[in-house]
Amino acid sequence: MEPQRRKVAGPVAPSSMKAARKSFMVTNTYVKNLTPDKEIVAVHTSAPSIEYRSHHSAQNQIYQGEVNVLSIIDTNKDIMCCKYTEDTREIAAGFTDGSIRLFDCMNGNCTHTLMDDECRSYPGPVTAIKHRPVSKAHPISNTILSSYVNGCIKCWTYKYNQCIYTIREKRQTLGLCYHPRFTKFVTYGDDAKLNMYDEEAQTQERTFYSSQRKGIIDGHTSRIFACVFNPKSHHELISGGWDDVVVCWDDRQPFATKYFTGVHMCGEGLDFDKPGKQILTCSWQDKDSIQIWDYGSCKLIETIVPDNHNCKLYCGKLVPQTNLAICGGSDANILRVVDINLKMTECSIRNNPGAIYCIDFGTVRRKPTKVPDTYKKVSEIQSIPRVALVTGKRLQIVDFG
Template identity: 75%
Template sequence: MDPQRKTAAGPMAPTSIKTARKSFAVTNTYVRPHVEKEIITVHTSTPQTEKRSHTAQQNQVYQGDVNVLSIIDTNKDIMCCKYTEDVNSIAAGFSDGSIRVFCCHTGTCSNTLVDDETRAYPGPVTAIKHRPVSKAHPITNMLLSSYVNGCIKCWKYKYDQCLYTIREKRQTLGLSYHPRFSKFVTYGDDAKLCMYDEEAQTQERAFYSSQQKNVINGHTSRIFACAFNPKSHHELISGGWDDTVLCWDDRQPFATRYFTGVHMCGEGLDFDKPGREILTCSWQEKDCIQLWDYGSCKLIKTIVPDNYASKLYCGKLVPQTNLIVCGGSDANILRVVDINMNITECCIRNNPGDVYAFDFGTTRRKPRKGTESYKKLSEIGQVPRVSFVTGKRLQTVDFG
C-alpha cells in the first residue's frame, strides 16, 4: 500500500544531507560549556504566590479554571518538552538541536545540552524521554533525546555531559520507553520501529512491514507515535502518516492487528491503565479524538467536546480520571476534555504557535471531600500541572 500523503503535515525540519549518510553507530561524547543566552523573558509564580488568570495574555484566551504558573519566551521554536525524573526541572528541545533544562520554581535555565556534533550538524530535537521511575529503576538524572538528523543521545543533564550517541541512517522522529524494562523504541521516516537495549546500547530488533501485496502488517510511511501496553511485557502500538494504527507483539515478526482512519503527526497515542482501550488524537479535521477497543480494534466512540476545530498533534489520558489533555494546531488550543460528558472542561486558545507537545508534572490539588459539586464529578482537580510548547514559548499551567 502506497503512502496516502505526499506533503508534510506535521512539524518537519529540512533534511540534512550530510547527517543522512551516517550509519548506525554508538560513540561516547562530551560537551563544551555553552554560554549563549537565548531566553527572552521569564514569568513565573510559585505555589505560594500563584495567581489565577482568566484574562488573555498576548492574545491567549483562557476558558475555565486555568492557573498560569510560568511562561518562558525564547527566540527559537521549541519542538518538545519533558519533566525530569524528580519533577523539579523541565527539559525543552529546540529546532536548532539544543536542549535547555529549566528550573520549575524560578524559570531559569540551569543546563544547556549541546555537543560538537549537534553544533556541526544541527537538527531539531524530536523527543526527550527518561526511563520510567520505579523501585526497580531508581532516579538516574539522565535524559534520552532523539533528533531529526538520526541521532539518539543520552545526557547526564546535571553535568551537561553526553554519555553516548546512537546514530541511525534515517530521520528519527521520536522514541518511547518500555514501562518496565530498560528498553526503548525509536521510529522515523523509513516506516520502521527499532527496539534498543538501553544498558547494552544495542539494537535488539526492528518492526516493519512484510511488503506482501494487499496485506497490512506494517507501516508504509513516516511514524510519529508509539505507546507500550502497560499490562504487557511484549505489546505496543504505533501510528503515522499512513492513517493506520498497528498493534505489535515483539514475539511476532509483523503487526498482529490494525485499525485505519487515524492520521498521526505527533505523540497522540495512549493506553488506559488496564491496557484495554486506546486513545487517538489525530491531525485531521474530523474525528480527531477517538477511543478504540484494543482487543478487537473497533471504534468505541468519537469525542467532539466543543465547537473549536483543531487538528491534534498530542494527547494523553489523565491517570485515574475520565479526562484527557490534548493539543494541536488551527486554534492552537490546549484542552482538558471529559470523555464521559463529551465537554471541554478547560482550554487555552490562540497560543503563539501550534501545540506540538506537553508533559504532565505533579498533581498539586486534591479533590475536596464532602462536596457534591460538578467539579468533583468532573475530577478536574486531579489533573496534574501541564507544561506545553507553543511556538517559541514554554508555558506551565494548572487546572481547577
C-alpha cells in the same frame, strides 16, 4: 518499496542535507559546559503557593474554565518538544537548532544547556525528549534521552552537561518511547520502521517493519510519529503515522498482529488507559480528531466532539485515574481538557502563539479533596497534574482547578 503517505500531512521539522549518517553505531562523547547567550526573552513565573494567576490576556490567549498559569518562558527559537525531569524540579525543552535547555520550574531560570560539537556540525531539530520511568527498580538517574531529525539518539547526564553515548541511525528519527518496566526503548522515523534497543547494553534488539505482502497490512508504509507500550503487557505496543493506520505489535511476532485505520497522526497522539483495554487517538485531521478505540477488537468505541472549535491535533494524553484527556494541536492552536464521559471541554487555552506540538505531565499541585460517600464527585479537574506545553517559541506551565 519506498514509503509513501496517502494525504498531505501537517508541518514537520526540517532536515539537514549534512545530517545523513553512514551507518548505525554507538559512541561515547563529551561536551563543553556552555552558557546560553540571550536565549530567553522573558520569564513570568508564579510560586507554587499562589493558586490563581491572571495572565488571561497574554498575547491574546483566550482561557476557558479554571486555568492557572504557573510559568511562561518566551524564547527566541521554536521549541519542538518538552519533558519534565525525573524529580519534576526541572523541565527540558528541545529546540529546532538541536539544543536542549533545562529550566527550573520554580523560577524559570535556564539551569543547563545540552549541545555537543556533533549537534553544531550536523544541526537537526530535537524531535523527542524522554527519561526512563521512575520506579523502585529504576531509581532517579538524572539522565534524559533525546532524538534528532539527523538520526542521532543521545543520552545526556544533565547535571554535568555531558553526553554519555550516541546512537546514529541512517534515517530521520522522529521520536522515541520507553518501555514501562524494562530497560528498553523504541525509536521510530521516516523509514516506516521501529527499532528496539536495550539501554544498558546500548545495542539494537530488533526492528518492527511491514512484510510488504500485497493486500496485507502488517506494518507501516510511511513516517511514524507516535508509539506507546501497553501498560499491562511486557511485549505489546502500538504505533501510528502518516499512512492513516494504527498498528498493534507484539515483540514475539515477526510482523504486526492487528490494526485499525482512519487515524492520521503527526505527533504523540496515542495513549492507553491504565487497564490497557482502550486507546485514545488524537489525530491531525479536520474531523474525528479525538476517538476512543477498543484494543482487543480494534473497533471504534466513540468519536468525541468536545466543542465547536476545529483543531487538528498533534498530541494527546489520558489523565491517570480520571475520565479526562488533554490534547493540543494547530489551526486554533488550542489546548483542551476533555471529559471523555460527558464529551465536553472542561478547560481550554486558545489562540496560543503557535501549534501545540508536545505536552507533558508534572505533579499534582493540590491534595485531593475528601468527598463524603453520600456525594457524587462532579469534577475531576483538581486531579490533573501540572501540564507543560510548547507553543511556538514559548514554554508554558499551567494548572487547572
